[in-house]
Amino acid sequence: MNYTFQFGVLADYGPYLAGGLWYAWWTSFxxxxxxxxxxxxxxxxSMSQRWLLxxxxxVFVDLFRTLPVVVLLIWIHYVMPILTGFSFSPTVSSxxxxxxxxxxxxxxxxxxxxxxxxxxxxxxxQSLGFSRWQVMRYITLPQAFFAxxxxxxxxxxxxIKNVTVTVLIAVPEVMFRAQELTVQFFRPLEFYTGAAFLxxxxxxxxxxxxxTLERLQKWQPI
Amino acid sequence: MATNLMPVAxxxxxxxxxxxxxxxxxxxxxxxxxxxxxxxxxxxVLVLCGPSGCGKSTLLRxxxxxxxxxxxxxxxxxxxxxxxxxxxxxxxxxxxxFVFQNFNLFPHMTTIENITIAPTKIKGLSxxxxxxxxxxxxxxxxxxxKAQSYPFELSGGQRQRVAIARxxxxxxxxxxxxxPTSALDPEMREEVLHVIRRVHQEHxxxxxxxxxxxxxxxxxxxxxxxxxxxQIVEEAPAREFFEHPVEERTRKFLRAIMNx
Ligand SMILES: Nc1ncnc2c1ncn2[C@@H]1O[C@H](COP(=O)(O)OP(=O)(O)OP(=O)(O)O)[C@@H](O)[C@H]1O
Ligand SMILES: [Mg+2]
Numbered sequence: 039m040n041y042t043f044q045f046g047v048l049a050d051y052g053p054y055l056a057g058g059l060w061y062a063w064w065t066s067f068x069x070x071x072x073x074x075x076x077x078x079x080x081x082x083x084s085m086s087q088r089w090l091l092x093x094x095x096x097v098f099v100d101l102f103r104t105l106p107v108v109v110l111l112i113w114i115h116y117v118m119p120i121l122t123g124f125s126f127s128p129t130v131s132s133x134x135x136x137x138x139x140x141x142x143x144x145x146x147x148x149x150x151x152x153x154x155x156x157x158x159x160x161x162x163x164q165s166l167g168f169s170r171w172q173v174m175r176y177i178t179l180p181q182a183f184f185a186x187x188x189x190x191x192x193x194x195x196x197x198i199k200n201v202t203v204t205v206l207i208a209v210p211e212v213m214f215r216a217q218e219l220t221v222q223f224f225r226p227l228e229f230y231t232g233a234a235f236l237x238x239x240x241x242x243x244x245x246x247x248x249x250t251l252e253r254l255q256k257w258q259p260i
Numbered sequence: 261m262a263t264n265l266m267p268v269a270x271x272x273x274x275x276x277x278x279x280x281x282x283x284x285x286x287x288x289x290x291x292x293x294x295x296x297x298x299x300x301x302x303x304x305v306l307v308l309c310g311p312s313g314c315g316k317s318t319l320l321r322x323x324x325x326x327x328x329x330x331x332x333x334x335x336x337x338x339x340x341x342x343x344x345x346x347x348x349x350x351x352x353x354x355x356x357x358f359v360f361q362n363f364n365l366f367p368h369m370t371t372i373e374n375i376t377i378a379p380t381k382i383k384g385l386s387x388x389x390x391x392x393x394x395x396x397x398x399x400x401x402x403x404x405x406k407a408q409s410y411p412f413e414l415s416g417g418q419r420q421r422v423a424i425a426r427x428x429x430x431x432x433x434x435x436x437x438x439x440p441t442s443a444l445d446p447e448m449r450e451e452v453l454h455v456i457r458r459v460h461q462e463h464x465x466x467x468x469x470x471x472x473x474x475x476x477x478x479x480x481x482x483x484x485x486x487x488x489x490x491q492i493v494e495e496a497p498a499r500e501f502f503e504h505p506v507e508e509r510t511r512k513f514l515r516a517i518m519n520x
Contacts, residue, residue: 162364166378167354181368258412260367
């Protein structure tokens, strides 16, 4: 190996590279929010008594967890405008793609959490006069939420990692900037290593926040 | 005089609160209830006993509309349970308190939240009203000092007393108890039975109690009944039922539970 490392370039261009985190965060954060809300909704639908709601949930999950994110992203950003005449900015396209994919994963996580709640909980609530929807809202979902937090964190981390594919449609996040700088200075190793550290840092930070959230649970299952 | 023109409510004229007629219930191919007919009068305490799997819990769940029956009819306070619309079913459940063998408290809520969630979310009581009422009930079941505890911090007997308070908070006219003490250690049973006894005395509450506590049954129940294989084997005034059972099946069953 006769490559000489020159991490000095990072001193000059590191801040520009790190600036990509801003875009990475503003692509992943809305996606995480939509992923979670959509995921809860889809999980609740999958447990509905109405076959139509269950059907929509199943089709959605099966479609979006099978579609590779790259295909989905390209389709939304380049194909959909041709079909509909309607186009989004790269960031919006990315958020949509990451959210659809993430929601399918989050739905499965929430469904696992919901199914783990004993049916006697719903029975007790129904006997007090709660409707099926209220049982979900006040009894099963809040319990399932905390049970699901660790796997939900995994889903969110997947969403953050998926941000790197938005390089394909030129969202100026870290990977895009690393590529840009590499082309300019021919220092792939330094810039891509820098990008790796930045993403690891972002994800560790996020996981730390989620672990704090887990500690907010004051109750224990019985 | 105007007084003799006071209308007499029809519901008051009918002394029967629960009317069960020829109820059949099956899970798939398994017949669990095979033609049950029971009348329970207002203010009456009916004790149900029977071997494990004979259908006691299933019967209580049917009365609460938590299960659908295959045939027959169940009416609570003149309201038909089978085929009830969601609204009617809710009314029936609001007038019925259900206490479970395993308490089924909501683990993510404190004692007081367990008790106030239904009155606030379903009856629309303000938080303050609901809290006041809950504190009164907690006093009544001897749990006032545990209002802010979570269920995992309570003993079995304490959990069951909270569960009873939770049911009472909806001001039901009827209580269903499904083996309220069988998951408890012997020392904790008495505290729960004591609470049930007081609920009956103070509210003259109509109750169906599934229990194998003979002492409790003799002192509180007006009638007792043995269920076996989804059928009523014997039915008699409580004292007579436990002291002079007629059926051989009942004698055998009572011998078995006394040897426990
Ligand atoms: N959800 C269900 N699905 C299928 N079978 C059931 C279900 N619930 C109860 N059973 C069956 O119905 C029968 C009666 O059950 P049930 O719980 O009413 O009995 P039990 O008299 O309350 O017994 P125990 O004293 O053990 O509580 C049992 O054979 C049981 O296996
Ligand atoms: Mg039972």
